[in-house]
Amino acid sequence: MAMIDQVVSLAQRLVRIPSPSGQERAAVELLAGSMRAQGFAVRIDAAGNAIGTLGRGLPGHPRVVIDGHVDTIPPPAEGDWSRDPFGAEILDGRLYGLGICDQKASLAAAVVGLGSMAQRFAASPGMVSLVASVSEEFMEGAALAYALDVLRPTCVVITEPSELKLMVGHRGRAKLQVEIVGRSAHAARATDGVNAAEALADLLVELRRAPRPNHSRLGYRDITCIDVVSSPFPSVSTVPGRVQARFDVRFLPEDTEEELLALFSHAAARAWKNWPRPPSLSVGTVEVSALTYTGQELAVREIAPGWWTEGALVDTARAALASIGLSDTPGAYSICTNGSLTAGGRGVPTIGFGVGEQHMAHRADEYVHVDALLDGARGYAALAAALLEGQVPDNARECGINTGTTEAH
The missing domain is CATH 3.40.630.10 (Zn peptidases)
Known part of the structure; x- marks a missing residue:
């Protein structure tokens, strides 16, 4: 044949x-x-x-x-x-x-x-x-x-x-999860709270302003927000006190995980520097697990250099x-x-x-x-x-x- x-x-x-x-x-x-x-x-x-x-x-x-x-x-x-x-x-x-x-x-x-x-x-x-x-x-x-x-x-x-x-x-690929914790309040008294959704919006703007290192053959570092969940959801006239968002980050060979995480922390500090009561931020690499068809567990952190x-x-x-x-x-x-x-x-x-x-x-x-x-x-x-x-x-x-x-x- x-x-x-x-x-x-x-x-x-x-x-x-x-x-x-x-x-x-x-x-x-x-x-x-x-x-x-x-x-x-x-x-x-x-x-x-x-x-x-x-x-x-x-x-x-x-x-x-x-x-x-x-x-x-x-x-x-x-x-x-x-x-x-x-x-x-x-x-x-x-x-x-x-x-x-x-x-x-x-x-x-x-x-x-x-x-x-x-x-x-x-x-x-x-x-x-x-x-x-x-x-x-x-x-x-x-x-x-x-x-x-x-x-x-x-x-x-x-x-x-x-x-x-x-x-x-x-380029490398990382999936990073951000959690922003503010304070819930009645939407009629929004200033009593700290709106986590609005905090995320300011963070997204600041991330877009962050430096984008470039590799002559691989291109730029990219940060893309891929999903968002606010709490409470659905909201009944309530300022969201918590938001989780996940990001797909395409990064260059010289970038480290620690540098990527720090990039988010620095962006948040700039985004919320003028807030009278800034929210708190936690950011980390997403951890996932699955079984292969043989029953072998694969437990990994989603960062691929x-x-x-x-x-x-x-x-x-x-x-x-x-x-x-x-x-x-x-x-x-x-x-x-x-x-x-x-x-x-x-x-x-x-x-x-x-x-x-x-x-x-x-x-x-x-x-x-x-x-x-x-x-x-x-x-x-x-x-x-x-x-x-x-x-x-x-x-x-x-x-x-x-x-x-x-x-x-």
Whole structure:
């Protein structure tokens, strides 16, 4: 079977299996079976990640991890999509389905692409591992950490959609919760109280005035209020004495959690400096927990560091992609990925390369271009060969890649 047929078939089977976070078992088992059939040694860890390994993993040799998450956002409401989100329909050269861009297409391409070189990689003194990770949509890196503890990679390739371009970083993401405590009062005597809702309004204005550091490639730090709850609610002619608000903060690699929290405290001090009775403020990082499909608890704080990679890893990856005719110009993700753990949290050199367009993630009628699946498989094979063996393939044929095409699937 031509490689394109293998990749498309696996991608379609993945789409037809619903796999929201916490419910990935069937999709993980499909990928585990597919990797075994390609020659990988496969295991499923405590968190439920499927790990397929090629190579001997001898000390002192490269340990390459390629990671793609198999979980998706929850299924859409009826009528949100114009076609079946689990139908894996191919129309006008596009393969549609929930999670196909984020990231089932990349996983299918990686399984088949690495599998095309399984015999060669199996003899390597190093090791390349493909991780089909779970619960990324719950929290970046929370489940992948279990696999990394065992694999101890020397470098990582994240397979989030990148239009088959090399990605070398992204901003961090934090979810911060603010609580403002004022004093309730009858709305007819509003000045007897301290209006927490109005205090939040002043804080929001001050946050908009806060400095916005800029990274030349990643962009600006952004602070976005994403939800607000006042108390009492609903109010019956009562000044709200308490407000909770949550913020999504996209921050730069050099920013620290302590600096982000302090930014809110300083903004509040400026916002309320002329209030006769200022409210009190508490601000902290949101803590969340969830169970994976194996029953493993993931308890984390919602802060995912930013990262930026330069140097030998990027140079090698550029040469590998250029050798098979793909773009070697580095770019950056606008989204947050498991690279927050690998590069931002653990300092492991990390790059990204994936099938699909970033803007199609988490959208109705999500799709990838069918011909990109083959290029994705070629790309993963070339990257693995270069990173594992320190050799840039001369061409697609050296990677053992069958470039046969097909019209219908």
